[in-house]
Amino acid sequence: MKTLLIVAHAPSENTRLMAEAVLKGAQHPDIEQVHARWVPPLEATPEDVLACDAIIMGTTENLAYMSGALKDFFDRCYYPCLEAKQGLPCALYVRAGNDG
Template identity: 50%
Template sequence: MARLLIVHHTVSPATQELLEAVLEGARDDAIEGVEAVARPALSASAADALEADAVVLGTPANIGYMSGALKYWFDLVYYPALSAGRAVPYSLYVHGNDDTAGAVRAVEGIAGGMGWRRHRPPVRVTGAPGAPDRDACRELGAVTALAALDM
């Protein structure tokens, strides 16, 4: 069975809404043959990354950067993932109060440095998430789950 890993730092009601939408999309009954596993960034491991066929990353934008928790996870998995040499497809969702550009740039730089390939453009949400934001996250979860089948 293919495995979709969802690594997230969920600290606010807004990031919780987005995570729930990603999970709903990834676990849609129409998607068969994919196990969607969600792990908080502070408890996700290098083994989780190495077992994943695709990854969704979720983070708040904190002072123009990804969360410290997601950065910690990247520090933990960077060299094992780089050594594995797999072009894992990944997607990203980011919530910020007013800007997400720095967080997106940082995540894309590190993921690209590990040899991962961006599967979809990031979902960037500023302010309170609305229905279009939740829909975009549902779609992100679903299409990234399907990408796990292609690995």
């Protein structure tokens, strides 16, 4: 069984719906042997990253940058996971608004 970690910031209804759609897609019946879970970025830990086999990150676009919550996730998890997770399969989606 593989683990897919979804770290997505969802401060609004639309961003929550996006995160739920990603989770639902990852849990599609045609996808076997994958356990997917969504963890908000302020709750995600280096241990979550170290335990996963792939990661999807979701963020709002704030002044042409990722959300502060996702940046906080990177700040806390980058160095503890750097050596162990090089080459980790990943994807990113951005909920862009005004200038995205």
